[in-house]
Every structure is written in C-alpha cells, then in structure tokens.
Amino acid sequence: MKFSKMADGLQTSPIILLAAEINEMIQRGEKVYNLTIGDFNPQVFPIPRELEDEIVAAYRAGQTNYPGAVGLPNLREAVSNFIKQYGQLDYPPEQILISCGARPLIYSAYRALVDPGDKVIFPAPSWNNDFYTHLSSGKAVMVETRPENYFMPTPEDLKPHLQDAALLALCSPQNPTGTVFGKEGLEEICDLVLEENRSRGPHRKPLYVVFDQIYWLLTFGETRHYNPVSVRPEMKDYTIFIDGMSKAFAGTGVRVGWGFAPADVLGKMRTIIAHMGAWAPRAEQLASGNYLKNTAAVERYLIQFRSDIQKRLEGFYQGFMALKEKGHRVDAIEPQAAIYLTVQLDLRGRTAPGGKKLNSNAEVHRYILDEAKVGLVPFAHFGASEDSTWYRLSVGTCRLDEAPEIMHNLETALDKLDS
Ligand SMILES: Cc1ncc(COP(=O)(O)O)c(C=O)c1O
Known part of the structure; x- marks a missing residue:
C-alpha cells in the first residue's frame, strides 16, 4: 500500500481519457471533430475584449x-x-x-x-x-x-x-x-x-x-x-x-x-x-x-455569445431531427441552455461495414468516432447506466461552418450500418 485509500480509489475522469485519445488521433493527422469538451476554442469564442x-x-x-x-x-x-x-x-x-x-x-x-x-x-x-x-x-x-x-x-x-x-x-x-x-x-x-x-x-x-x-x-x-x-x-x-x-x-x-x-x-x-x-x-x-x-459591455457580449451558441445547438438539433425523419435510430432534446445538446444514437445490434456487429454502446461510440470522426461523450461517462444510448454534444469548440460537415459524416456512417 503506497497511497491513501482515497487516492487509490480515485479514478481519472473518463472524459479526460477520451479527450486525450481524440488528441492523439488529431496528432496522427486524422481530422476529428471533437465535440467532447466542455471548454471553448478561444479562436471561435474569445473572452470579452x-x-x-x-x-x-x-x-x-x-x-x-x-x-x-x-x-x-x-x-x-x-x-x-x-x-x-x-x-x-x-x-x-x-x-x-x-x-x-x-x-x-x-x-x-x-x-x-x-x-x-x-x-x-x-x-x-x-x-x-x-x-x-x-x-x-x-x-x-x-x-x-x-x-x-x-x-x-x-x-x-x-x-x-x-x-x-x-x-x-x-x-x-x-x-x-x-x-x-x-x-x-x-x-x-x-x-x-x-x-x-x-x-x-x-x-x-x-x-x-x-x-x-x-x-x-x-x-x-x-x-x-x-x-x-x-x-x-x-x-x-x-x-x-x-x-x-x-x-x-x-x-x-x-x-x-x-x-x-x-x-x-x-x-x-x-x-x-x-x-x-x-x-x-x-x-x-x-x-x-x-x-x-x-453593464453595457456585459450585455453586448452575452447577447452575441448566446446567439452564437444557440445557432450551433439549433443546427445540430435540426440535423438530428432530419436524420430521425429519414428513419435513423437517433434523437435529440431541443436545446434549452448551456453549450450542450443531448443526442441519442440507438445503434446497438447494428452491423458495421466488414460484418462487425456493434454489440455494446461502447462499440457504437467507437464506430462513430472511427467512421464519422465525431467525438461525443456517452452519458455513461457521467454516471448513467452503460445501457444508456444518450450522449453529450458540446459546441464550445465548434465553428459554425463545420456543423453541416459533421452532420454529413454522421449520416454517411449511419447509412453504412446494416440493420
Ligand atoms: C456544471 C459545472 N460546474 C463547474 C464547472 C467547473 O468550472 P470551473 O472551470 O470554473 O472550475 C464545470 C466545468 O465544466 C461545469 O460544467
């Protein structure tokens, strides 16, 4: 026993591990859309001047x-x-x-x-x-x-x-x-x-x-x-x-x-x-x-910032609704607040190209990351059950013009799945 019981039992956040994995993919030269982090890209969302x-x-x-x-x-x-x-x-x-x-x-x-x-x-x-x-x-x-x-x-x-x-x-x-x-x-x-x-x-x-x-x-x-x-x-x-x-x-x-x-x-x-x-x-x-x-500067900033975040969340929400309408087993909750959209990928049991069956939500998550190059955080990483088919999509690092590309990648990956 080298450490306190508290330190021995303290896990690293799975969200941090996921972010590290995505960063490695990016460093290997892969283009990954990282919608996992509850942070901002200062090039997209700078602090108030x-x-x-x-x-x-x-x-x-x-x-x-x-x-x-x-x-x-x-x-x-x-x-x-x-x-x-x-x-x-x-x-x-x-x-x-x-x-x-x-x-x-x-x-x-x-x-x-x-x-x-x-x-x-x-x-x-x-x-x-x-x-x-x-x-x-x-x-x-x-x-x-x-x-x-x-x-x-x-x-x-x-x-x-x-x-x-x-x-x-x-x-x-x-x-x-x-x-x-x-x-x-x-x-x-x-x-x-x-x-x-x-x-x-x-x-x-x-x-x-x-x-x-x-x-x-x-x-x-x-x-x-x-x-x-x-x-x-x-x-x-x-x-x-x-x-x-x-x-x-x-x-x-x-x-x-x-x-x-x-x-x-x-x-x-x-x-x-x-x-x-x-x-x-x-x-x-x-x-x-x-x-x-x-107060004037705060007001100005908040009005613009809210609108920029909302546009992105709405864009993804509409994108998920369009996929749902086409018959894909996805869903989303209409944006209410913060920088997150709650989305569902109910894809367990589907078969990926090459014949690999997605047997667990972890495999679904991996498929979306590898195939669509889109990083989302499963609710299971926030303490929900491993059976949960829901994910957090964060827009804090997302450029507005990337959203259509991201939805296109997701749709292509979904289209490749056999039922
Ligand atoms: C709900 C909530 N509270 C607190 C924090 C942490 O805030 P801070 O960066 O100011 O420590 C976060 C960061 O993601 C958060 O989502």
Whole structure:
C-alpha cells in the first residue's frame, strides 16, 4: 500500500481519457471533430475584449501579490451587484467567496458539509459529483434520470433518498444535458428539502443543496432559469450557490469563480480554500470585478455569445431531427441552455461495414468516432447506466461552418450500418 485509500480509489475522469485519445488521433493527422469538451476554442469564442484589456492592465499595474483569502472587495461587490441585477439574489459582499474557478468552491462545499459515510444525492448523468463525493469519503446516491424529464431529477426521483442525506447536488442548466429545472419541479424539490429539515430539528446537521448554476446566463428562447432561493426564499439557509466567469464569458482559463451561501457555511468553505491556496489570481479578480461593473459591455457580449451558441445547438438539433425523419435510430432534446445538446444514437445490434456487429454502446461510440470522426461523450461517462444510448454534444469548440460537415459524416456512417 503506497497511497491513501482515497487516492487509490480515485479514478481519472473518463472524459479526460477520451479527450486525450481524440488528441492523439488529431496528432496522427486524422481530422476529428471533437465535440467532447466542455471548454471553448478561444479562436471561435474569445473572452470579452474589455475583460482581456482589464486583465492586461491589472498585470501591468503590478497586481501580482496575494489576493487575500475571501477574494478582493472590488470583485465581491461587483458579484453582489451582478447577481442582484440579473438574478434578483440578495447577498452582501461578505457572503460571497472567490476562488480559482468553480471547482474549489464545489470541493470546499462538500468538505464543509460531508462527513465520511454521509449520503450525497445527485442525478445521473451529472458532472463530477461522483468524484467530489469520493474525495470527501461520502456515500454516493445516484438517481438515474429519464429522457421524458429532459434528464433532470424530479421530486419523485429524489424523495425516497432525502432522509439522513447530508447533501443534494443539483445543477441547472445542467452539464451534461443542457436542460433546466422547470419552476414547479424545483419548487417541489425545495419543499421536500424544507420538510426534511423541519423534521430534523435544530440539533441535527441539515440537508444542504449545492446548486451549481455556472451556465445560468446561457438560456435560449422561452427557457427560464430558476434557482432554489428564487422559488422558495427559505432555501437561503440551505443553499450553496456555485457560479463564475468560466462558462458565461468563455473564461475557462481565466480561473475566477464565486460562491454564495449562508455565512457560517461560507466561512468553513473559505478556511478550506485558504488552506488549499485555491485563490483566483489577483489581476484576474480585479479585471473581472471591473468588467462585471461594465453593464453595457456585459450585455453586448452575452447577447452575441448566446446567439452564437444557440445557432450551433439549433443546427445540430435540426440535423438530428432530419436524420430521425429519414428513419435513423437517433434523437435529440431541443436545446434549452448551456453549450450542450443531448443526442441519442440507438445503434446497438447494428452491423458495421466488414460484418462487425456493434454489440455494446461502447462499440457504437467507437464506430462513430472511427467512421464519422465525431467525438461525443456517452452519458455513461457521467454516471448513467452503460445501457444508456444518450450522449453529450458540446459546441464550445465548434465553428459554425463545420456543423453541416459533421452532420454529413454522421449520416454517411449511419447509412453504412446494416440493420
Ligand atoms: C456544471 C459545472 N460546474 C463547474 C464547472 C467547473 O468550472 P470551473 O472551470 O470554473 O472550475 C464545470 C466545468 O465544466 C461545469 O460544467
């Protein structure tokens, strides 16, 4: 035994392994359309120009020392105003914690609330909750969601598991599905949490909700974003919000995230983050604070960015619908939010050219990668069952003019399959 049990049991994310495999194919000279990553190609989706200028200016002004444990006052004040203006959420700067992206905030929330063996409930598919649960030695309770509910967990799905749980991890708009909670569904879930906490009384650890809304500014059409506190103000005592610059401003490499939560929970998260040293760089914090206060620039960017993402998602959605209409066993969920489209390739049992039968979803996935040169992430990589025929298609690195080519490749690969 060389390592801790925790480290020995911690798996590398299959999504990272898949991305590495696709990169190898690309390095070998193959043309692969990599729709697997939840990131942006900065050539296609750069960060806002005003933010970039602010970052450069902050470094030039020598803003390179420690940023302080909770984050710079300028940024916390800007976030406080921003979430009030855009989300009607009332949190003073003292209740806002800054970190280097959203991940340390999620990790610190888990570590602040989960004791070894405590139940952590989260939907499958969902992003990384299995790893955070493992890192905090919790007991994962995965709730498999269904296409008819847009792969969002319902009150009925969650209700049987809430008793004695320490944490309920929710994300809306959700990675990997690009779908959101409806108002009523979220209200009912919050009512269940509030009821559970009333039954626990003041001497037991309450059930908390980690609510990851990092994609909340990227909703399309009629889709609306709801959060636990907007639908049930009493949820303020039990909700830890996770948010940041990474997705709404294509700033995955800027590394500025923020969380807001009840003051006592936030205090614990701050101490954990301080010991990790997981602060956001000082220059990026200052720049993000100045940028968020520039409402006109933020508005301009979001309008264009949303429209560019939506065009791509719609294009792929229409493409999948056209294939379905032609009789192919594929499907997709109409885009709602984030940078993801949920698509289905129900091709198990079909025969590939050369007579090889696709016996498993893993073989279907491989066929699509090798034959169509299109990389998608199976929902099984996000904790869904291996039987799941659904995939995440990410448009963050996709040029608009590539979409027809990608759909053509997919159609050609599907046409080659025998029933
Ligand atoms: C739902 C969700 N939360 C958090 C993150 C991580 O954000 P960050 O890059 O700011 O750490 C991601 C990244 O893919 C995500 O999809």
